[in-house]
Amino acid sequence: MPSVLSTGTSALLAFQRALATTSHNVANINTPGYSRQKVDFATADPQSLGYGTMGNGTRITDIRRVADQLAISRLLDGSGELARLKQLSSMADRVDALFSDTATNVAGVWSNFFDAVSGLSSNASASTNRQSMLDSGGTLASRFSQLNSNLNNLSQEVNNGLLAGATEVNRLAAEIAQLNGVIGGNVDTAAPDLLDRRDQLIANLVGYTGGTAVIQDGGLLNVYTAGGHPLVVGTTASKVTTVVDAFQPERLQMALETQGLKITLDPKALGGQIGGLLEFRSTVLDPAQAELGKLAIGLASSFNEVHRQGVDLYGQMGADFFDIGSPRVTTHAKNTGTGSVSASFGDLAKLDGHNIVLSFDGGNWVANRADTGANVPLTGTGTADDPLLLNGVALVTGGTPDAGDRFLLQPTAGVAGGIKVAISDTSRIAAAAPVKAGATLSNTGTGKLGNVSVTDAANPALRNAANILFTDASTYTIDGAGPFTYTPGQTISANGWSVVLDGAPKAGDSFSITPTPVGSSDNSNALAMNQVENAKVFNAGTITLNGALGGLTTQVGAAARAAEYSLSAQQVITDQAQARRDSISGVNLDEEAADMLRLQQAYQAASQLISTADTMFQTILGAVGR
Structure with missing residues (x-):
């Protein structure tokens, strides 16, 4: 009878604790990082009776968490990279929006400015056209300044993100080191919930810095950044801080404090959110x-x-x-x-x-x-x-x-x-050419002058009157200097100006170069200004200003799209790693319900054993009492 009672009692207690573990699993189904726990049973030590041994029921040998360290490590690697790409993509999209949105980009006001210049070239004397060009130029300059200010604000956001990230990294590292001390050197006897807590903290830490966790002998976990710098070693946590950039004091960098020194970390040695911020600043923000x-x-x-x-x-x-x-x-x-x-x-x-x-x-x-x-x-x-x-x-x-x-x-x-x-007076807009060319009315040849071009605006004699006189059909002088040989279509130059003369002049024909008078409605220079946006000024004269404007928008957009594509790919990889981890460690309600039903029935059966033992005991007491 005592064996029946002790066997039933051991079973009752074991199934009760197993039911409590199942309940714990169900209660934590939505707890991030929770690993399903499982009760391991074994037979109790048998009792020797001389003629043989008799079983003493069951006992619980372990309450362990169901986890695969390889699956956890893969998830850690993926989650750090995912955090980096999320941060990078999010910030890059904001820059892309600045340069692509019609309300904030340069393209719209750029086009308006050159439309105003074109309007001036059609009527250079109109005060409204001059005012329109001045106003449009001011709007374009303000847009450049505004965009630059917005980019500076994003740079300050990166600084703020580094400050906040350093604080959180230090908090997480300290707590992980503390848990390493509590868990001790034997992971086999550690509480499953503490192991889960430590893994979740490591995942959060890696989400900030990238990197991985390495198991030390005895089960302690050491955490390193993506570049191999130690954040947690056993029960010791490193301290991360920010330092001012040696060249740009308005910019912060990450550093590791060790033995009283601050060692600036290479931005490439960090992943996670912090690495994403630093990569955004160097590969998207700075180039833009x-x-x-x-x-x-x-x-x-x-x-x-x-x-x-x-x-x-x-x-x-x-x-x-x-x-x-x-x-x-x-x-x-x-x-x-x-x-x-x-x-x-x-x-x-x-x-x-x-x-x-x-x-x-x-x-x-x-x-x-x-x-x-x-x-x-x-x-x-x-x-x-x-x-x-x-x-x-x-x-x-x-x-x-x-x-x-x-x-x-x-x-x-x-x-x-x-x-x-730089100017505020519309009359200061230089729409006219500095000099103009004309032919003498008494000319008898067919010589014809083209437009005068300025080759050296700084030449002090540029606006001096000059006379081109043909001594015969093939030679000419300029203010008496010469003679010079003439061929049709030739460019004639002097005093910082040049002009193309075509046709067949005759001896005695002359052409004059005179300064443009005050208040002239000439639009020659306005026409030249209107062509500036198509001037090939960059990359050894192969890229126009218009092309550079389009290239800027394309460059920023391409960086944002590249980050987005990388993020999408990494999301798939991380989801697969999460699914693998959950297939091993995740709580399955159907499985837990089946376990609960099975354990409930076993618990009831054990209760029946104790009830039977009680009946047997009462029967003996009744027989002895008579």
Whole structure:
């Protein structure tokens, strides 16, 4: 009878705990990272009776979680990459929206500006056309500045994301290290819920930094970033912080604090959300801002060059229509010398938006791409008369640099924020040509002059009156200088102007070059300004301003689409890893319901055993009592 009671009791307790475990599984079906738990039964130690042994019922040997570390590791790898691509795609889409939306992009106001220039070229004396061109130019400049400001705001968002990410990484790493200490060196005896909690925290941490977790002897988990930097080693958690960029103090970088030192982390050594932010800044934001500045510089410089070749209604040579800034040069925080570098724009056809690190090796200056480290050809000595020349930028050095001193050249980044219209008086718009050509009425030949073109607007004699006199049908003089040989269709040049003369002049025929008078309605220079958007100014004269505008929009859109496609592919991979993990560790309600029914029936049967033992005991007591 005692054996029946003890056997029934052991079974009752075992099934009760198994039912509690099943209930625990059902209760946590929606808990992130929860792994299904399973009760392992074994027979209790038998009792020796001399003539044999008798069983003593059942016992629970383990309550274990159902998990596959390989499946968990694959999910960790996938989730870190997915977090990186989600962050990258989300931020890239925002830049794409700025450049593609008609309400915020450059294309619409760009088109309006050149439409206004075209209107001026059709009626150069109309004050309304002049005002329209001035207003449209101001709107275009404001759009450049606005877009640059929006990109700066996104850069600040990256900074804020790094600050928040560092705080969360430190919190997660500290909690993981604490759990490593609680779990101890024997994972086999650890509470399943603590193991799940640790795995979930690691997944969250990897979601911020990328990387993976490595099992240490005894079951402790060490966590490393995508670049192999330790975040958690046993019960010790590293501390992540932010530091100011050595070249750009407005920009933050990630660093690892170790032994009192802050080691700046290579952006490529981080994945997850933080890696996505850093990758967005370097591969999408910076190139977009650099190309926007390059486009602004190309427009302003090209338009100014043509505008300076005309005269305004006051009879004065045109000044700059747009104001534009200069390339940015910043000093490395650890420079020890007194060297300085100033920059100005040179040949637009060679202008490149890539950032350059300019280093002094003790005797010479060396230039390298900031992103790839590739060497960039450099000419000149760095003086005002012989500046250093690279990628369409002229550099003048000063002071005394020490060996190892470095400077960061940003040729075009941020320049778009400083563009503005330089004039406010509509009469200052130089729509007319500075000089005009005419034929003497008494000419007897068939010589015919074309339009006068300006070849050197800075020539002091440009607006001096000049006379072209033919001494015979094949020779001519200019203000007595010459004679020069003439052939039909020839270009005649002097004093910074040129003109094409065709036909057959006769001896004594003359042609005059005279300055354009005050208040002229001539539209020659307005026609030239209208063609600026089609000027081939970039990439060694192969890309027009219009082409560069379309290329900017395409570049940003392509970066956003590439991130989106990568995200879609990674989502499939991560979903597969999640499904694999869930097929092993996930709670299945049908399976749990079947287990609950089976255990309930076993529990009831065990209860019946105890009831039977009680009846037997009462029977014995009754027999003895008589």
